[in-house]
Amino acid sequence: MRQLRDNALSLVFGALFVLALAGQSVAGWFENNERLAQHGMPPEAFGAFLTSSEFVVDVAENWQSEFLQFFLFIAATIWFVQRGSPESKKPGDEGPGTDKDQMVGEHAKPDSPSWARARGIRRTIFSNSLLLVMGTVFLLSWLAQSLAGTVVMNSENAEHGQAPISWVEYLGSPDFWNRTLQNWQSEFLAVGAMIALSIFLRQRGSSESKPVGLPHYAAATESE
Template sequence: MVVDVAENWQSEYLRFSLFILATIWLVQRGSPESKKPGDEGVGNDADQLVGPHARPDSPAWAKAAGWRRTVYLNSLLLVMGSVFLLSWWAQSLAGLVVFNHEQSSHGRDAIGWGAYVLGAEFWNRTLQNWQSELLAVGSMVVLPI
Protein backbone atom coordinates (compact mmCIF):
# COMPACT_ATOMS: atom_id res chain seq x y z
CA MET A 1 0.00 0.00 0.00
CA VAL A 2 2.82 2.44 0.87
CA VAL A 3 4.38 1.94 -2.56
CA ASP A 4 1.13 2.75 -4.34
CA VAL A 5 0.25 5.73 -2.11
CA ALA A 6 3.74 7.24 -2.39
CA GLU A 7 3.72 6.63 -6.14
CA ASN A 8 0.38 8.42 -6.44
CA TRP A 9 1.51 11.39 -4.31
CA GLN A 10 4.72 11.56 -6.32
CA SER A 11 2.90 11.83 -9.61
CA GLU A 12 0.44 14.43 -8.30
CA TYR A 13 3.19 16.68 -6.94
CA LEU A 14 5.19 16.21 -10.13
CA ARG A 15 2.13 17.48 -11.98
CA PHE A 16 1.74 20.48 -9.66
CA SER A 17 5.44 21.34 -9.91
CA LEU A 18 5.42 21.14 -13.69
CA PHE A 19 2.22 23.18 -13.90
CA ILE A 20 3.76 25.92 -11.71
CA LEU A 21 6.87 25.99 -13.90
CA ALA A 22 4.78 26.03 -17.06
CA THR A 23 2.60 28.92 -15.92
CA ILE A 24 5.69 31.03 -15.15
CA TRP A 25 7.02 30.80 -18.70
CA LEU A 26 3.99 30.35 -20.98
CA VAL A 27 2.99 33.28 -23.19
CA GLN A 28 -0.70 34.01 -23.78
CA ARG A 29 -1.93 32.05 -26.75
CA GLY A 30 -5.47 31.52 -25.54
CA SER A 31 -4.90 29.42 -22.44
CA PRO A 32 -6.13 31.04 -19.20
CA GLU A 33 -2.98 29.79 -17.44
CA SER A 34 -0.68 31.78 -19.72
CA LYS A 35 0.69 35.29 -19.26
CA LYS A 36 0.32 38.18 -21.69
CA PRO A 37 3.18 38.72 -24.18
CA GLY A 38 6.01 40.56 -22.46
CA ASP A 39 4.93 39.37 -19.00
CA GLU A 40 6.37 35.85 -19.25
CA GLY A 41 8.99 34.77 -16.73
CA VAL A 42 9.10 35.39 -13.01
CA GLY A 43 8.32 39.13 -13.12
CA ASN A 44 10.09 41.98 -11.40
CA ASP A 45 10.15 43.03 -7.75
CA ALA A 46 7.52 45.73 -8.28
CA ASP A 47 5.10 43.23 -9.87
CA GLN A 48 5.77 40.70 -7.12
CA LEU A 49 5.54 43.32 -4.32
CA VAL A 50 8.82 42.22 -2.76
CA GLY A 51 11.91 44.00 -1.45
CA PRO A 52 11.49 47.79 -1.47
CA HIS A 53 8.07 47.35 -3.16
CA ALA A 54 6.64 45.20 -0.35
CA ARG A 55 3.63 46.56 1.49
CA PRO A 56 3.73 47.18 5.24
CA ASP A 57 1.48 44.14 5.82
CA SER A 58 3.60 41.85 3.59
CA PRO A 59 5.34 38.84 5.15
CA ALA A 60 8.80 39.54 6.57
CA TRP A 61 10.47 37.32 3.96
CA ALA A 62 8.88 39.37 1.16
CA LYS A 63 10.67 42.43 2.56
CA ALA A 64 13.97 40.58 2.98
CA ALA A 65 16.85 40.56 0.53
CA GLY A 66 19.20 37.85 -0.72
CA TRP A 67 18.55 34.16 -0.26
CA ARG A 68 15.45 34.70 1.94
CA ARG A 69 13.67 36.60 -0.85
CA THR A 70 14.69 33.93 -3.37
CA VAL A 71 13.21 31.25 -1.10
CA TYR A 72 10.05 33.32 -0.63
CA LEU A 73 9.61 33.92 -4.36
CA ASN A 74 9.99 30.20 -5.09
CA SER A 75 8.29 28.85 -1.96
CA LEU A 76 5.36 27.15 -3.69
CA LEU A 77 7.60 25.39 -6.18
CA LEU A 78 10.03 24.44 -3.39
CA VAL A 79 7.24 22.90 -1.30
CA MET A 80 5.72 21.02 -4.23
CA GLY A 81 9.15 19.82 -5.37
CA SER A 82 10.04 18.72 -1.83
CA VAL A 83 6.86 16.69 -1.44
CA PHE A 84 7.56 15.15 -4.85
CA LEU A 85 11.11 14.16 -3.82
CA LEU A 86 9.99 12.84 -0.42
CA SER A 87 7.25 10.73 -1.99
CA TRP A 88 9.73 9.45 -4.60
CA TRP A 89 12.06 8.47 -1.76
CA ALA A 90 9.19 6.81 0.19
CA GLN A 91 8.13 4.91 -2.92
CA SER A 92 11.70 3.70 -3.46
CA LEU A 93 12.06 2.48 0.15
CA ALA A 94 8.67 0.77 0.26
CA GLY A 95 9.22 -0.70 -3.19
CA LEU A 96 12.59 -2.07 -2.08
CA VAL A 97 10.97 -3.80 0.89
CA VAL A 98 8.31 -5.38 -1.32
CA PHE A 99 10.85 -6.34 -4.00
CA ASN A 100 13.19 -7.97 -1.46
CA HIS A 101 10.29 -9.83 0.14
CA GLU A 102 9.38 -11.25 -3.27
CA GLN A 103 13.04 -12.08 -3.91
CA SER A 104 13.31 -13.99 -0.61
CA SER A 105 10.09 -15.90 -1.27
CA HIS A 106 11.73 -17.20 -4.47
CA GLY A 107 15.01 -18.03 -2.71
CA ARG A 108 16.92 -15.10 -4.21
CA ASP A 109 19.20 -12.66 -2.41
CA ALA A 110 18.01 -9.24 -1.32
CA ILE A 111 19.42 -6.16 -3.05
CA GLY A 112 20.32 -2.72 -1.74
CA TRP A 113 18.51 0.58 -2.26
CA GLY A 114 20.94 1.79 -4.94
CA ALA A 115 20.55 -1.36 -6.99
CA TYR A 116 16.77 -1.17 -6.70
CA VAL A 117 16.60 2.50 -7.73
CA LEU A 118 18.81 1.80 -10.75
CA GLY A 119 16.79 -1.27 -11.71
CA ALA A 120 14.02 -1.76 -14.25
CA GLU A 121 11.32 -2.65 -11.67
CA PHE A 122 11.52 0.75 -9.98
CA TRP A 123 11.68 2.80 -13.17
CA ASN A 124 8.90 0.82 -14.82
CA ARG A 125 6.53 1.73 -11.98
CA THR A 126 7.78 5.30 -11.74
CA LEU A 127 7.75 6.24 -15.42
CA GLN A 128 4.44 4.50 -16.01
CA ASN A 129 2.90 6.84 -13.47
CA TRP A 130 4.79 9.95 -14.61
CA GLN A 131 3.67 9.61 -18.23
CA SER A 132 0.04 10.00 -17.18
CA GLU A 133 0.87 13.16 -15.24
CA LEU A 134 2.86 14.63 -18.12
CA LEU A 135 -0.09 13.94 -20.40
CA ALA A 136 -2.43 15.62 -17.89
CA VAL A 137 -0.26 18.75 -17.57
CA GLY A 138 0.16 18.98 -21.33
CA SER A 139 -3.58 18.62 -21.81
CA MET A 140 -4.39 21.31 -19.23
CA VAL A 141 -2.03 23.72 -20.94
CA VAL A 142 -2.75 22.98 -24.59
CA LEU A 143 -6.45 22.08 -24.76
CA PRO A 144 -7.83 25.40 -23.39
CA ILE A 145 -6.16 27.23 -26.31
Protein backbone atom coordinates in the same frame (compact mmCIF):
# COMPACT_ATOMS: atom_id res chain seq x y z
CA MET B 1 -19.87 29.93 8.39
CA ARG B 2 -17.71 32.61 6.81
CA GLN B 3 -14.56 30.62 7.61
CA LEU B 4 -16.09 27.56 5.97
CA ARG B 5 -17.05 29.54 2.89
CA ASP B 6 -13.67 31.25 2.59
CA ASN B 7 -11.81 27.94 2.86
CA ALA B 8 -14.33 25.66 1.15
CA LEU B 9 -12.08 24.66 -1.76
CA SER B 10 -9.25 23.49 0.52
CA LEU B 11 -11.68 21.76 2.88
CA VAL B 12 -13.48 19.90 0.10
CA PHE B 13 -10.28 18.55 -1.42
CA GLY B 14 -8.86 17.79 2.00
CA ALA B 15 -11.95 15.73 2.80
CA LEU B 16 -11.82 13.98 -0.60
CA PHE B 17 -8.16 13.14 0.02
CA VAL B 18 -8.86 11.61 3.43
CA LEU B 19 -11.82 9.60 2.11
CA ALA B 20 -9.88 8.35 -0.92
CA LEU B 21 -6.85 7.41 1.19
CA ALA B 22 -9.07 5.60 3.68
CA GLY B 23 -10.80 3.76 0.85
CA GLN B 24 -7.46 2.80 -0.67
CA SER B 25 -6.19 1.50 2.67
CA VAL B 26 -9.27 -0.70 3.21
CA ALA B 27 -9.31 -2.03 -0.37
CA GLY B 28 -5.57 -2.65 -0.25
CA TRP B 29 -5.92 -4.47 3.08
CA PHE B 30 -8.56 -6.81 1.67
CA GLU B 31 -6.52 -7.43 -1.46
CA ASN B 32 -3.39 -8.13 0.57
CA ASN B 33 -5.21 -10.62 2.81
CA GLU B 34 -6.67 -12.36 -0.24
CA ARG B 35 -3.15 -12.76 -1.60
CA LEU B 36 -1.92 -14.09 1.75
CA ALA B 37 -4.79 -16.60 1.85
CA GLN B 38 -3.89 -17.84 -1.62
CA HIS B 39 -0.40 -18.63 -0.29
CA GLY B 40 -1.77 -20.35 2.81
CA MET B 41 -0.63 -17.55 5.14
CA PRO B 42 -2.59 -15.94 8.01
CA PRO B 43 -4.29 -12.57 7.41
CA GLU B 44 -2.56 -9.34 8.37
CA ALA B 45 -4.06 -6.87 10.84
CA PHE B 46 -5.25 -3.55 9.43
CA GLY B 47 -2.77 -1.55 11.52
CA ALA B 48 0.11 -3.71 10.37
CA PHE B 49 -0.92 -3.24 6.74
CA LEU B 50 -1.00 0.55 7.11
CA THR B 51 2.68 0.52 8.11
CA SER B 52 3.69 -2.11 5.57
CA SER B 53 5.95 -1.45 2.59
CA GLU B 54 3.19 -2.64 0.25
CA PHE B 55 0.90 0.20 1.35
CA VAL B 56 3.66 2.81 1.56
CA VAL B 57 4.97 2.13 -1.95
CA ASP B 58 1.50 2.41 -3.49
CA VAL B 59 0.83 5.73 -1.75
CA ALA B 60 4.29 7.20 -2.32
CA GLU B 61 4.44 6.41 -6.03
CA ASN B 62 1.29 8.46 -6.58
CA TRP B 63 2.35 11.31 -4.33
CA GLN B 64 5.72 11.76 -6.00
CA SER B 65 4.19 11.95 -9.47
CA GLU B 66 1.58 14.49 -8.39
CA PHE B 67 4.10 16.79 -6.74
CA LEU B 68 6.51 16.42 -9.67
CA GLN B 69 3.67 17.46 -11.97
CA PHE B 70 3.02 20.67 -10.04
CA PHE B 71 6.73 21.36 -9.52
CA LEU B 72 7.41 21.21 -13.26
CA PHE B 73 4.23 23.09 -14.16
CA ILE B 74 4.96 25.94 -11.76
CA ALA B 75 8.57 26.16 -12.98
CA ALA B 76 7.62 25.96 -16.66
CA THR B 77 5.01 28.73 -16.41
CA ILE B 78 7.73 31.15 -15.32
CA TRP B 79 9.46 31.02 -18.70
CA PHE B 80 7.04 29.40 -21.15
CA VAL B 81 3.67 30.65 -22.36
CA GLN B 82 0.73 29.24 -24.29
CA ARG B 83 -1.31 31.86 -26.12
CA GLY B 84 -4.98 31.66 -25.23
CA SER B 85 -4.65 29.33 -22.25
CA PRO B 86 -5.82 30.54 -18.82
CA GLU B 87 -3.06 28.33 -17.37
CA SER B 88 -0.43 30.63 -18.91
CA LYS B 89 0.75 34.20 -18.71
CA LYS B 90 0.38 36.36 -21.79
CA PRO B 91 3.12 36.17 -24.44
CA GLY B 92 5.69 38.79 -23.55
CA ASP B 93 5.28 38.32 -19.79
CA GLU B 94 7.85 35.51 -19.57
CA GLY B 95 10.31 35.56 -16.67
CA PRO B 96 10.14 36.11 -12.90
CA GLY B 97 8.87 39.69 -13.19
CA THR B 98 10.16 42.89 -11.67
CA ASP B 99 10.14 43.75 -7.96
CA LYS B 100 7.34 46.21 -8.71
CA ASP B 101 5.25 43.54 -10.45
CA GLN B 102 5.82 41.13 -7.57
CA MET B 103 5.29 43.76 -4.85
CA VAL B 104 8.50 42.94 -2.97
CA GLY B 105 11.07 45.09 -1.20
CA GLU B 106 10.29 48.77 -1.45
CA HIS B 107 7.26 47.95 -3.60
CA ALA B 108 5.63 45.79 -0.90
CA LYS B 109 2.20 46.78 0.40
CA PRO B 110 1.45 47.45 4.08
CA ASP B 111 -0.28 44.08 4.36
CA SER B 112 2.30 42.14 2.32
CA PRO B 113 3.94 39.15 4.06
CA SER B 114 6.93 40.22 6.15
CA TRP B 115 9.34 38.10 4.10
CA ALA B 116 8.23 39.95 0.95
CA ARG B 117 9.52 43.15 2.55
CA ALA B 118 12.74 41.49 3.75
CA ARG B 119 16.03 41.58 1.90
CA GLY B 120 18.58 38.96 0.94
CA ILE B 121 18.13 35.25 1.48
CA ARG B 122 14.76 35.52 3.26
CA ARG B 123 13.16 37.23 0.27
CA THR B 124 14.80 34.77 -2.13
CA ILE B 125 13.49 31.80 -0.15
CA PHE B 126 9.98 33.23 0.11
CA SER B 127 9.98 34.18 -3.58
CA ASN B 128 10.64 30.52 -4.46
CA SER B 129 8.93 28.85 -1.50
CA LEU B 130 6.21 27.14 -3.55
CA LEU B 131 8.73 25.42 -5.81
CA LEU B 132 10.95 24.54 -2.86
CA VAL B 133 8.12 22.83 -0.98
CA MET B 134 6.75 21.03 -4.04
CA GLY B 135 10.23 19.82 -4.97
CA THR B 136 10.99 18.68 -1.43
CA VAL B 137 7.77 16.68 -1.11
CA PHE B 138 8.44 15.11 -4.52
CA LEU B 139 11.96 14.02 -3.54
CA LEU B 140 10.85 12.68 -0.15
CA SER B 141 7.95 10.78 -1.73
CA TRP B 142 10.24 9.37 -4.41
CA LEU B 143 12.72 8.29 -1.72
CA ALA B 144 9.93 6.63 0.27
CA GLN B 145 8.74 4.86 -2.88
CA SER B 146 12.22 3.55 -3.63
CA LEU B 147 12.88 2.34 -0.06
CA ALA B 148 9.48 0.69 0.33
CA GLY B 149 9.73 -0.74 -3.17
CA THR B 150 13.06 -2.35 -2.29
CA VAL B 151 11.44 -4.12 0.68
CA VAL B 152 8.51 -5.29 -1.46
CA MET B 153 10.84 -6.53 -4.18
CA ASN B 154 12.98 -8.45 -1.70
CA SER B 155 9.86 -9.97 -0.14
CA GLU B 156 8.78 -11.21 -3.56
CA ASN B 157 12.29 -12.47 -4.28
CA ALA B 158 12.26 -14.43 -1.02
CA GLU B 159 8.96 -16.07 -1.99
CA HIS B 160 10.58 -17.27 -5.21
CA GLY B 161 13.87 -18.29 -3.64
CA GLN B 162 15.83 -15.44 -5.20
CA ALA B 163 18.60 -13.39 -3.61
CA PRO B 164 17.75 -9.95 -2.12
CA ILE B 165 18.84 -6.79 -3.90
CA SER B 166 20.21 -3.51 -2.55
CA TRP B 167 18.46 -0.15 -2.66
CA VAL B 168 20.84 1.05 -5.38
CA GLU B 169 20.11 -2.06 -7.45
CA TYR B 170 16.39 -1.46 -7.06
CA LEU B 171 16.79 2.11 -8.32
CA GLY B 172 17.99 0.67 -11.62
CA SER B 173 15.38 -2.07 -11.80
CA PRO B 174 12.52 -2.24 -14.32
CA ASP B 175 10.01 -2.47 -11.44
CA PHE B 176 11.05 0.90 -10.01
CA TRP B 177 10.99 2.70 -13.34
CA ASN B 178 7.76 1.03 -14.44
CA ARG B 179 6.07 2.23 -11.25
CA THR B 180 7.57 5.69 -11.71
CA LEU B 181 7.04 6.32 -15.42
CA GLN B 182 3.50 4.95 -15.58
CA ASN B 183 2.54 7.72 -13.17
CA TRP B 184 4.65 10.44 -14.77
CA GLN B 185 3.23 9.97 -18.26
CA SER B 186 -0.35 10.23 -17.02
CA GLU B 187 0.42 13.43 -15.08
CA PHE B 188 2.14 15.06 -18.05
CA LEU B 189 -0.78 14.09 -20.30
CA ALA B 190 -3.31 15.58 -17.88
CA VAL B 191 -1.43 18.89 -17.54
CA GLY B 192 -0.82 19.18 -21.29
CA ALA B 193 -4.48 18.43 -22.02
CA MET B 194 -5.64 21.05 -19.51
CA ILE B 195 -3.36 23.69 -21.04
CA ALA B 196 -4.42 22.95 -24.62
CA LEU B 197 -8.13 22.23 -24.12
CA SER B 198 -8.66 25.35 -22.00
CA ILE B 199 -7.76 27.45 -25.06
CA PHE B 200 -10.88 26.33 -26.92
CA LEU B 201 -13.22 24.97 -24.24
CA ARG B 202 -14.93 26.79 -21.34
CA GLN B 203 -16.46 26.07 -17.98
CA ARG B 204 -18.64 28.90 -16.81
CA GLY B 205 -17.86 29.98 -13.26
CA SER B 206 -14.54 28.15 -12.93
CA SER B 207 -11.34 30.05 -12.18
CA GLU B 208 -9.53 27.50 -14.36
CA SER B 209 -11.47 28.66 -17.42
CA LYS B 210 -11.57 31.86 -19.42
CA PRO B 211 -14.85 33.79 -19.55
CA VAL B 212 -17.19 32.02 -21.95
CA GLY B 213 -17.24 34.86 -24.46
CA LEU B 214 -13.49 35.58 -24.54
CA PRO B 215 -11.85 34.83 -27.92
CA HIS B 216 -9.81 31.62 -28.18
CA TYR B 217 -6.57 33.52 -28.77
CA ALA B 218 -6.94 35.72 -25.68
CA ALA B 219 -5.64 34.89 -22.21
CA ALA B 220 -7.93 35.17 -19.20
CA THR B 221 -5.96 38.18 -17.94
CA GLU B 222 -6.91 40.10 -21.08
CA SER B 223 -10.53 40.23 -19.92
CA GLU B 224 -9.53 42.34 -16.90
